[in-house]
Amino acid sequence: MNAxxxxxxxxxxxxxxxxxxxxxPVAESPRLDRLDDFDMESLRIPKNMRTFALKVxxxxxxxxxIHDGDVVILDFERQVKNRDIVAALIDGDSTLxxxxxxxxxxxxxxxNPAFPALIPAQELVIQGVMVALFRQxx
Numbered sequence: 222m223n224a225x226x227x228x229x230x231x232x233x234x235x236x237x238x239x240x241x242x243x244x245x246p247v248a249e250s251p252r253l254d255r256l257d258d259f260d261m262e263s264l265r266i267p268k269n270m271r272t273f274a275l276k277v278x279x280x281x282x283x284x285x286x287i288h289d290g291d292v293v294i295l296d297f298e299r300q301v302k303n304r305d306i307v308a309a310l311i312d313g314d315s316t317l318x319x320x321x322x323x324x325x326x327x328x329x330x331x332x333n334p335a336f337p338a339l340i341p342a343q344e345l346v347i348q349g350v351m352v353a354l355f356r357q358x359x
Contacts, residue, residue: 235294237274243287244279246314246339266352271297273349275308275317282306282317285332291356293317295349306351311341320347 266272277291285306287293295308307320309329318329318339329339 235272235274237276237292239275240278241275241293241308241315241317242279243277243282243289243317244336246311246316266294270299270352272352273297274355277317281331281333281336282319283333285319287317287332287354288356291354293351294353294355296352297349299350299352301347301350308348308351310344310346310348311339312343312345315348317351 272294274292274294277287277289277293280289287306293306293308301307301320303320303322305320306317307329308315308317309320311329316329316339318331321328321330321338326340327345328341329345331338
């Protein structure tokens with residue numbers, strides 16, 4: 222277990238690690254912005270789940286109901302399944318997309334037809350699987 226996951230578990234809070242691009246992937250490094258108190262029980266997230274939060278930038282996931290400015294809660298350790306929404310590193314750049322496997326080959330799919338599918342040239346690393354979404358209503 223990595224240090225961020227251990228800290229999240231110890232404090233029973235969700236780590237807010239910055240932003241993630243829901244558009245074309247960009248190089249971003251996670252940074253601990255703050256610890257947020259969320260009512261884990263009302264989200265139906267077990268307190269022992271190792272989670273982190275990212276603020277969404279962009280509109281490539283709009284048809285999945287994920288908008289620019291939303292906050293996604295992701296699980297560090299959940300096993301990724303076909304069609305899950307994930308935070309991923311694809312060839313060194315991070316993005317939020319739908320994980321898809323076709324003919325045994327994984328790729329990332331945007332939920333906006335204006336954005337292309339992303340097929341890894343070298344690597345695809347799943348950083349977390351989405352388990353919840355927050356949206357501030359003004």
